[in-house]
Amino acid sequence: MDAPDFRLDARVALVTGAGSGIGRAVALGLAASGADVACLDLAGEGLSATVAEIEAGGRRAVAVPADVTDPEGLAAAVARTEEELGELTLAVNCAGIANAAPAEEMSLAQWQKVVDIDYTGVFLSCQAEARAMLAHGRGSIVNIASMSGSIVNRGLLQAHYNSAKAAVIHLSRSLAMEWSDRGIRVNSISPGYTATPMNTRPEVAEQVRQFEADTPLGRMAGVGEMVGPAVFLLSDAASFCTGVDLVVDGGFTCW
Numbered sequence: 001m002d003a004p005d006f007r008l009d010a011r012v013a014l015v016t017g018a019g020s021g022i023g024r025a026v027a028l029g030l031a032a033s034g035a036d037v038a039c040l041d042l043a044g045e046g047l048s049a050t051v052a053e054i055e056a057g058g059r060r061a062v063a064v065p066a067d068v069t070d071p072e073g074l075a076a077a078v079a080r081t082e083e084e085l086g087e088l089t090l091a092v093n094c095a096g097i098a099n100a101a102p103a104e105e106m107s108l109a110q111w112q113k114v115v116d117i118d119y120t121g122v123f124l125s126c127q128a129e130a131r132a133m134l135a136h137g138r139g140s141i142v143n144i145a146s147m148s149g150s151i152v153n154r155g156l157l158q159a160h161y162n163s164a165k166a167a168v169i170h171l172s173r174s175l176a177m178e179w180s181d182r183g184i185r186v187n188s189i190s191p192g193y194t195a196t197p198m199n200t201r202p203e204v205a206e207q208v209r210q211f212e213a214d215t216p217l218g219r220m221a222g223v224g225e226m227v228g229p230a231v232f233l234l235s236d237a238a239s240f241c242t243g244v245d246l247v248v249d250g251g252f253t254c255w
């Protein structure tokens with residue numbers, strides 16, 4: 001029997017949120033696994049840095065700045081990806097934001113912005129990506145949800161974020177079923193606490209110590225620890241996985 005095929009050689013991937021944190025690590029990791037990568041984020045230095053690092057490693061990359069709440073911008077980003085790199089068949093949707101407020105005080109604007117980016121933005125990204133993939137008859141999409149879609153983080157007042165993430169998990173299953181007979185797999189990853197700019201600011205140091213104490217593995221994840229799960233789900237090694245939510249939380253949700 002041959003070894004399972006985790007490689008992504010000669011494949012073209014689109015990664016949203018590729019300018020920072022988990023998205024940046026995933027974009028670099030897909031390139032290291034052989035893919036050419038279109039990097040989507042709001043325009044900024046992070047985006048060009050990710051592209052430059054992929055190119056320095058010998059793979060092709062293109063920056064496709066867009067806002068995930070803008071369907072036309074997403075369609076243009078997918079079109080540019082295919083013009084520059086070839087047929088799009090892989091995507092990881094990482095763009096997201098987080099903030100907090102007591103539910104009884106949260107403004108509609110604060111609620112709506114998180115839902116628009118973290119939930120509707122994932123739907124619109126999948127829609128734009130799948131329109132290309134359905135035409136090619138194959139594709140694999142991974143959406144970055146969160147363990148906050150299954151549990152409520154003690155001490156974090158983020159009803160909008162938690163419910164948007166729960167919606168992303170079920171959206172991923174729903175799309176997996178809609179596209180299962182047309183060659184497209186859709187899965188989600190639910191990270192636990194991960195050391196990204198969101199969680200490494202000095203002002204949250206005390207809170208982070210508590211996150212680490214509450215995690216059975218005793219620490220936050222590094223961003224690189226989301227790469228293996230993403231490569232696995234995208235690759236042919238996961239050819240029978242669709243509609244799965246892969247929880248990558250250092251055991252947090254077991255306790």
Ligand code: NAP
Nearest residue numbers: 017019020021022041042067068095096146191193194196
């Ligand atoms: P991050 O470092 O802030 O990266 C998120 C990226 O998304 C940023 O580059 C951000 O750009 C971009 N973005 C925000 N709004 C956007 C929009 N409307 N259109 C396009 N791009 C947009 O955060 P992260 O921690 O890596 O988070 C990545 C994903 O993992 C998110 O979905 C998050 O909810 C999820 N997650 C994170 C953790 C954790 O502990 N860090 C745990 C579970 C799940 P700007 O910086 O310009 O805003």
